[in-house]
Structure formats: structure tokens, C-alpha cells
Amino acid sequence: MWVIQPAGKSRIDALCDPVVVSVTVLDQEMYTEAEAARLLAVPPTTLNYWLEGGERRGKLYEPIVREARKGGHPPVTWAEFVECAWLRQYRRKHQVPMKELRAFITQLRDKLGVPYPLAHARAFAYAGKLLIVEAQEVAGLDPEYYLVAPVGGQMLLTPPAEEYHERLQYEDDIVAAWRPHDDPNSSVLIRPNVRFGRPSVAGISTDVLWEQVDAGASIDEVAMDFGITPRDVRWAVSYESARAA
Structure with missing residues (x-):
């Protein structure tokens, strides 16, 4: 086990405690890309793009899920699989531009101070929802694509985010089942x-x-x-x- 301090010292960051990350679970290599794509019911090329980025119309794009390319087709870790499950759920409901999704994930990763923020229950607690709202705004995500919407003074998950969250079970703040x-x-x-x-x-x-x-x-x-x-x-x-x- 190791501890990562949340990045930055903003008002919202201060609401969250340091994250205890189970390296043995989140970094555990689980599947080949082909196996992960089959379990997630997404095309293998789509999954590879989420994980490794790639070239589109002559422009090279960075990964969405990983912080940086690993190169080739390395095994998919549990944390990567969980975040790809979120992308699968979210893309089925909204055709969100990848540029905005990439910016949002990067912002949330920095604000929560963990490589895979959506693999933590903490992201869906009240303070985590505040961080999601801030990340959405900074990333320029269109309001119709929000994960969390402020309604009547409450922070509510939007239907795609709620459907994703309901598929998860947690142990010690970390996704233990999907x-x-x-x-x-x-x-x-x-x-x-x-x-x-x-x-x-x-x-x-x-x-x-x-x-x-x-x-x-x-x-x-x-x-x-x-x-x-x-x-x-x-x-x-x-x-x-x-x-x-």
C-alpha cells in the first residue's frame, strides 16, 4: 500500500483526504487487449485508442485512459479496465468529443492525485463530485455531457454516470468488482x-x-x-x- 497526496491546494482539493492506493489490485495485469475488448463489448481498435491514443487524420492523439503510451499491446490492468468500462458506458449514452473527454480525465486525474480517478469510490463521494464539477468546467465539457450536475444545491450524478457507478462494488475505496x-x-x-x-x-x-x-x-x-x-x-x-x- 502507498499514499498519494492530492495534487494542488485549492479549496476543493482541501476537502479530500490523501488516497490510499492498493498497487497490487489497481496495477494488476488482467487481460490482453483482445480479452478486455470482448468483456467490455467494444471493438478492439476502439479499446486500443482509449488506452494508447493514435493517429487520426494525420494528427497524433494522446491516450485517454493511460497517462502516457506504453507502446504495442501490453496487458490491460484492473484500473485501466475499470476506466474503460466507464468510457464504454458513457460513450453509449453520449457521443462526447474525445478531445473533451481526454481533457476531463486529465483534469480529474490531477485534482484527485491518482492515475485512475474513476477507479475510486472517492470520486463519487460529495467532495469527489465537487472535483468532477470543477474538472468538467476547466476541461470545457459541454453541460449536456456532464457526469455530475448541480441541482437544487445537491451534486447529482447524471444518468450515464449513475449507471456506471451502480455497476461497481468497492473495497477500501477501490473498485473491487464490476x-x-x-x-x-x-x-x-x-x-x-x-x-x-x-x-x-x-x-x-x-x-x-x-x-x-x-x-x-x-x-x-x-x-x-x-x-x-x-x-x-x-x-x-x-x-x-x-x-x-
Whole structure:
């Protein structure tokens, strides 16, 4: 564990305590780019651009998620995967210009004092929301693309930001699980230290459960064989069926 002090001494920065970052979790190399793209359901070229930047119309652009290019196709860390999950969710709702997104992430990274600000619960606490509002304004993000909107004296997450936040589970301020299934009631989760970061329910890989049902076993039979509930088996099958569709 190591401590990073928030950058700067602005009024809003002073509202936040130093961040304790679990290097072993956030920096843990999880996936190849191809695997991460498949789990996030985004084109591999899109994911590579988010991570490494690239050339567009003769101009070279910096990465959005990473602070700097790593070169080639290095493994995707847990923190990078989580921030790409935010980009996936946000881009599905808003076609935000990448220039503005890049500026916003850079601003938020500097204000929170961590390389991957959206991998922390702290970004969504009240003081963190204030920092997001400030970062949005400094980055010149159009108000229709805001993550946090001041409403009636409160700092409210916009629908895309709320949908992203609801997919997450935290441990010690850090994202410990992400729900890949679009259904908010689903028990399918991706955890960095469970099944090597593959989608699972109750610690069992969803593809393993789906294969059993696809081979002819009943939901109840599979649940009994693996010692889990029929509900979890149904969610695993629902998730894998949606991916295959």
C-alpha cells in the first residue's frame, strides 16, 4: 500500500483526504487487449485508442485512459479496465468529443492525485463530485455531457454516470468488482481475484454454468452440482446468452 497526496491546494482539493492506493489490485495485469475488448463489448481498435491514443487524420492523439503510451499491446490492468468500462458506458449514452473527454480525465486525474480517478469510490463521494464539477468546467465539457450536475444545491450524478457507478462494488475505496451484465438485478460480476477476472456468479465462471445447461442439464441440476442457487445459474445463462446473441 502507498499514499498519494492530492495534487494542488485549492479549496476543493482541501476537502479530500490523501488516497490510499492498493498497487497490487489497481496495477494488476488482467487481460490482453483482445480479452478486455470482448468483456467490455467494444471493438478492439476502439479499446486500443482509449488506452494508447493514435493517429487520426494525420494528427497524433494522446491516450485517454493511460497517462502516457506504453507502446504495442501490453496487458490491460484492473484500473485501466475499470476506466474503460466507464468510457464504454458513457460513450453509449453520449457521443462526447474525445478531445473533451481526454481533457476531463486529465483534469480529474490531477485534482484527485491518482492515475485512475474513476477507479475510486472517492470520486463519487460529495467532495469527489465537487472535483468532477470543477474538472468538467476547466476541461470545457459541454453541460449536456456532464457526469455530475448541480441541482437544487445537491451534486447529482447524471444518468450515464449513475449507471456506471451502480455497476461497481468497492473495497477500501477501490473498485473491487464490476457488473458486466446490463440487467441491474444480475448477480454476474467480474472481480480481479476471482476466476482470473472472468465473469462469474458465486465464484463460478458463467461460461462453465452456461455450457452445462447448453449440454442439456436443468437449472436445478447445475445448481445442485455446483452448490449454488438456481437464481445464480439463471443469471449466468442469461448473461452468456446475451453475449452470444
